[in-house]
Amino acid sequence: MKRPVVLAALATAAVGAAIAVALPIHQASAAVGGVTGFATQNGGTTGGAGGQTVRATTGTAIHTALCSRASSSTPIIIEVSGTINHGNTTKVSGNSCNTAADKIELKEISNITLIGVGSGAVFDQLGIHIRDASNIIIQNVTVRNVKKSGSPISNGGDAIGMESTVRNIWVDHVTLEASGGESEGFDGLFDLKDNTQYVTLSYSILRNSGRGGLIGSSESDLSNGFVTFHHNLYQNIDSRTPLLRGGIAHIYNNHYVNLYESGINSRAGARAKVDNNYFKDAKDVLGTFYTDQLGYWQVSGNIFDNVTWSSPGGDTRPAGPNPQSNTTVSIPYPYSLDAASCVPSVVSQTAGANKGLQVSNGSCTPQTPAPTTPGPAPTTPRPTTPAPTTPAPTTPPPSGTNLSIGAGSDGSSKASGTSYGDVRDGDMATYWSPAGSTGSISIKWGSATTVSRINIREASGATGAIGSWRVINADNGAVLRTGSGAGVITFSATSLKKITFEITSSSATPRVAEYETYAA
Incomplete structure (x- = not known):
């Protein structure tokens, strides 16, 4: 490169009753x-x-x-x-x-x-x-x-x-x-x-x-x-x-x-x-x-x-x-x-x-600019993709700034046609897959960044593929959390430059569309 x-x-004749x-x-x-x-x-x-x-x-x-x-x-x-x-x-x-x-x-x-x-x-x-x-x-x-x-x-x-x-x-x-x-x-x-x-x-x-x-x-x-x-x-x-x-x-x-x-x-x-x-x-x-x-x-x-x-x-x-x-x-x-x-x-x-x-x-x-004319607040569109599966129903969705946007990314070997950068581009249509059934993907920053929550979002057609995983502080190798299934994952707030999501088992080829990171 x-x-x-x-x-x-x-x-935008009559309109049928069903329309x-x-x-x-x-x-x-x-x-x-x-x-x-x-x-x-x-x-x-x-x-x-x-x-x-x-x-x-x-x-x-x-x-x-x-x-x-x-x-x-x-x-x-x-x-x-x-x-x-x-x-x-x-x-x-x-x-x-x-x-x-x-x-x-x-x-x-x-x-x-x-x-x-x-x-x-x-x-x-x-x-x-x-x-x-x-x-x-x-x-x-x-x-x-x-x-x-x-x-x-x-x-x-x-x-x-x-x-x-x-x-x-x-x-x-x-x-x-x-x-x-x-x-x-x-x-x-x-x-x-x-x-x-x-x-x-x-x-x-x-x-x-x-x-x-x-x-x-x-x-x-x-x-x-x-x-x-x-x-x-x-x-x-x-x-x-x-x-x-x-x-x-x-x-x-x-x-x-x-x-x-x-x-x-x-x-x-x-x-x-x-x-x-x-x-x-x-x-x-x-x-x-x-x-x-x-x-x-x-x-x-x-x-x-x-x-x-x-x-x-x-x-x-x-x-x-x-x-x-x-x-x-x-x-x-x-x-x-x-x-x-x-x-x-x-x-x-x-x-x-x-x-x-x-x-x-x-x-x-x-x-997000204010409306240019008076009137009701505009409806904020929501993504049309399915909401990610969370580890437990009581886990709230992430809020705040997605720290992955603008950060870097790397990982283990990737499948042909996929990219490390696709997990931080805000686009659910693109994704990273490991070269095999397991692998790791990381988000990294140039300076220490505090993270306490991540959100792993699987691409359409691959929901449920991710089995067991580990979240690792890549700076020192410490395991921050283990579990199974994609979705929102929380752990103690940690200051680090690189955080790794390691997939250790899967039921099909994993497709990680977005790897979001949050401070709280």
Whole structure:
């Protein structure tokens, strides 16, 4: 593995009785925190602020809410929970909407907020399509496995797609994911084309896809731009993080992990300002690729950790191995940059759905902002994964700060495709497994840290695999606690630099998704 290098720059018809409908709840803005980036320009992005708030648990209910408004521009906030899929999504007709059965259709409308609440909102194999629309906020939802081929199909294979004169869209704290690339039937996670402008994608996760997303569908589709990408995680992506064709993009404080073919592909005259991002275990993370029509970039403060670069030639023009600015880009809005070195930590705590809508305070510290408008306190989303099994029903869940976030980790030999770092990334979809049926995983700090409680959370599909275990003070080898089964484990408060969870027996291959540590 290469040593990290910091490089500065030069310069929503009737609804059937069995289908839930949208019901009025209250008048308030559901969005938390402030709009950022280019979505603040061109008059700003307010979504459904000031409009009625309704609740929807089906795609049909979302469409009904849109079609029940006085006009196509009447503000509305739609709070969504549960799983939205083809089975509960039908076309609804009305004067204030233009919907479809195979997607969530936000077409020829404006002034909408779509926000996940309660235990989470998942759009399963059903994409969100924005067309001829403006002033829309999408927040705190998961969109997964949207296909353009196979069955079912939706939205041309895009998780979120925008096209044909779209303005002022803020997509925030969402998780967009696929299960493969174009050959498996998937397309882009976040695609903008045909005159789409003033868009921000923030605090989101894009993963497990062949294509992250694009701005512009072809080298002649150059009417798009003014897009901001910040505090997002791109993980296990082949390319397009994003692909830029013309226009201007501001790309800062993103964490890129496992980009297999290429990353930010600026081409056909696009100009990108690329600031304080962290690129890790990736290839050709910036440049012009697969075309001879060049794009441009202004770079500053990025970290390239185990990044490899192709040799230039033909339609391959990587910016590295020593990226330098070849343009300047003026940014018209204020923003605060986190240091690139803390981007992995702050993004792991804030990015994606069901993270409590936390944002960075600009100094590498997550915070939950107060609502921007008066009204009832927002519902704090809870993770959709099962609660961990605890050693005894009377053991309270951990509280306080998870000290593992931002710490280090190591362990015994790991199974192929797993990682020590996955136990401290706040993501239940990733995990560490030992190379065999037993093994150990440790959390470590640079200075002595007091710990009195840990929480071992098993990944989905592996609950109950962990048998007996020991918790060890790795500084001196002292055994702090023994027992069996995953969950919350308490012991006397101990000051240490490294704490080890050693699995001594198991009923199947253990999968530790999160190894949380707490002071009390």
